[in-house]
Amino acid sequence: MTTNPQNVSCSESHSGRELHRAGWIIVDPSIVIENGYIEIENGFIRGVHKGAPKEKGIDHGPGVLMPPLVNTHLHLELSALKGCLPFDKGFKVWIKTLLEKRETLGQEKLIKEARKAVRNLIKSGNLYVGDISTLGITKPIIEDSALSGVCFHEFLGSGGQPFFAQKNDFISFSVAGHAPHTSSPKLLKALKQCAESNDLPFSIHVAESDDESEFIHDKKGQWADFLTDRGIDWSSWDIGSKTPVSYINDMGLFDPLTIAVHLLNVNNKDMEILAQSKTKVCVCPRSNQNLHGKLPDIEKMITAGIKPALGTDSLASCDSLNIFDEMDFVQKHYPGIDPAVIFAMGTINGARALGIEGLTGILSKGRKAQFLYRSVEAMNKKDLFQRIISNE
Numbered sequence: 001m002t003t004n005p006q007n008v009s010c011s012e013s014h015s016g017r018e019l020h021r022a023g024w025i026i027v028d029p030s031i032v033i034e035n036g037y038i039e040i041e042n043g044f045i046r047g048v049h050k051g052a053p054k055e056k057g058i059d060h061g062p063g064v065l066m067p068p069l070v071n072t073h074l075h076l077e078l079s080a081l082k083g084c085l086p087f088d089k090g091f092k093v094w095i096k097t098l099l100e101k102r103e104t105l106g107q108e109k110l111i112k113e114a115r116k117a118v119r120n121l122i123k124s125g126n127l128y129v130g131d132i133s134t135l136g137i138t139k140p141i142i143e144d145s146a147l148s149g150v151c152f153h154e155f156l157g158s159g160g161q162p163f164f165a166q167k168n169d170f171i172s173f174s175v176a177g178h179a180p181h182t183s184s185p186k187l188l189k190a191l192k193q194c195a196e197s198n199d200l201p202f203s204i205h206v207a208e209s210d211d212e213s214e215f216i217h218d219k220k221g222q223w224a225d226f227l228t229d230r231g232i233d234w235s236s237w238d239i240g241s242k243t244p245v246s247y248i249n250d251m252g253l254f255d256p257l258t259i260a261v262h263l264l265n266v267n268n269k270d271m272e273i274l275a276q277s278k279t280k281v282c283v284c285p286r287s288n289q290n291l292h293g294k295l296p297d298i299e300k301m302i303t304a305g306i307k308p309a310l311g312t313d314s315l316a317s318c319d320s321l322n323i324f325d326e327m328d329f330v331q332k333h334y335p336g337i338d339p340a341v342i343f344a345m346g347t348i349n350g351a352r353a354l355g356i357e358g359l360t361g362i363l364s365k366g367r368k369a370q371f372l373y374r375s376v377e378a379m380n381k382k383d384l385f386q387r388i389i390s391n392e
């Protein structure tokens with residue numbers, strides 16, 4: 001069980017001129033200033049400087065000022081299911097139980113727990129999100145909070161319902177397809193088209209489960225039977241002898257405005273496809289560990305030139321929605337990855353995936369005057385990143 005770091009405070013400035021000083025300032029994972037200050041004017045960063053400010057400012061202390069965290073993939077509407085679902089009976093049982101329990105809980109409870117989860121995100125410095133909602137209940141909760149990012153309305157099956165996308169300065173509304181094995185190609189293409197025409201990211205879970213890979217490769221198996229039993233005609237889907245990644249690629253859905261989430265079952269060719277198409281990638285390792293007992297090959301992604309973002313998935317498959325916890329998990333399970341790279345996954349890589357890198361992800365000129373202070377004491381830059389992403 002991981003705990004939220006207690007030593008995080010969030011600062012936000014809306015108007016006037018302010019100077020914020022600290023022992024360390026992380027401008028971005030490659031630019032770290034020891035003993036410096038951030039200059040703010042009218043709610044935006046004007047510059048970051050070395051040394052002590054000559055004017056009166058706010059001295060945060062010897063710790064670090066850093067960009068807020070970005071949770072690129074989560075499902076706030078499933079927050080009420082925390083601790084209710086079995087992880088040890090397989091993915092299908094987990095999904096079946098999830099749908100049943102969600103139904104019995106009722107919308108009021110789902111909304112109440114989603115609101116609570118939002119409060120915890122803000123308290124722990126996770127100020128930007130890519131939220132996935134099939135019920136469409138989280139949009140007003142996010143709009144009513146201090147969170148920013150993208151609300152993705154998720155669809156599956158053959159669609160049929162109307163959908164829309166809208167780009168805004170702080171909270172945009174886009175669409176997501178659930179997964180290649182749960183949604184018709186016609187629906188996925190229409191969703192992608194809707195997001196793209198509004199210059200917004202489109203999100204989709206890809207290559208998460210063995211059932212998904214088996215169905216798309218062999219055109220048979222338990223998933224094929226499941227769809228057929230439900231009266232879903234998948235005979236026109238162009239599957240067979242493909243991986244989930246190659247199937248989605250053949251559909252033309254991979255480009256820099258698509259976020260492919262999970263990518264547990266991928267081969268070298270798949271990695272190449274994702275890297276060459278500059279598709280954004282988001283991994284949720286703690287959720288994968290709980291639901292599938294395996295982890296994405298993040299090292300191989302990085303070697304292929306991919307810059308993965310981090311998500312937590314939902315509280316139905318993960319202990320917390322806090323990216324500090326996810327970074328801590330990555331550090332422990334992938335000791336070969338540079339801590340500064342893990343930090344990038346939880347900040348700028350997520351901002352790029354959600355298309356909000358002009359707003360946040362780094363602390364440089366023009367970004368929103370919003371940052372975290374963590375009271376860590378570090379000896380050098382490497383030590384600094386290690387301490388930030390560690391929960392101990």
Ligand SMILES: [Zn+2]
Nearest residue numbers: 075132205313
């Ligand atoms: Zn998800």
